[in-house]
Amino acid sequence: xxxxxxxxxxxxxxxxxxxxxxxxxxxxxxxxxxxxxxxxxxxxxxxxxxxxxxxxxxxxxxxxxxxxxxxxxxxxxxxxxxxxxxxxxxxxxxxxxxxxxxxxxxxxxxxxxxxxxxxxxxxxxx
Numbered sequence: 001x002x003x004x005x006x007x008x009x010x011x012x013x014x015x016x017x018x019x020x021x022x023x024x025x026x027x028x029x030x031x032x033x034x035x036x037x038x039x040x041x042x043x044x045x046x047x048x049x050x051x052x053x054x055x056x057x058x059x060x061x062x063x064x065x066x067x068x069x070x071x072x073x074x075x076x077x078x079x080x081x082x083x084x085x086x087x088x089x090x091x092x093x094x095x096x097x098x099x100x101x102x103x104x105x106x107x108x109x110x111x112x113x114x115x116x117x118x119x120x121x122x123x124x125x126x
Contacts, residue, residue, distance in 0.1 A: 009120030022098030
């Protein structure tokens with residue numbers, strides 16, 4: 001089994017920054033494709049960012065709504081994936097989930113991910 005634990009959420013003002021962390025345990029972290037999703041209040045879960053890599057290449061994918069403001073990264077030595085969120089907006093308010101899949105390729109489909117964390121709340125006030 002794989003456990004994912006998110007942290008770093010909170011209440012911030014528009015324009016502020018936050019960095020979310022997701023620590024994975026239970027299996028070799030380097031074999032996973034990783035992603036962040038979010039679920040705004042009263043809405044469905046949506047894709048935010050994904051990261052995959054091979055021996056020499058790292059690929060990142062972002063939802064249009066966060067492109068240029070959010071950055072996904074990982075530290076294999078720490079079994080951790082990060083989501084750096086800058087220039088936050090009220091519409092970024094959501095429960096943010098970390099997800100892992102047993103394939104390294106990126107995907108925007110939540111159904112492609114095998115493991116999920118419990119989520120961390122991000123609230124952005126105007």
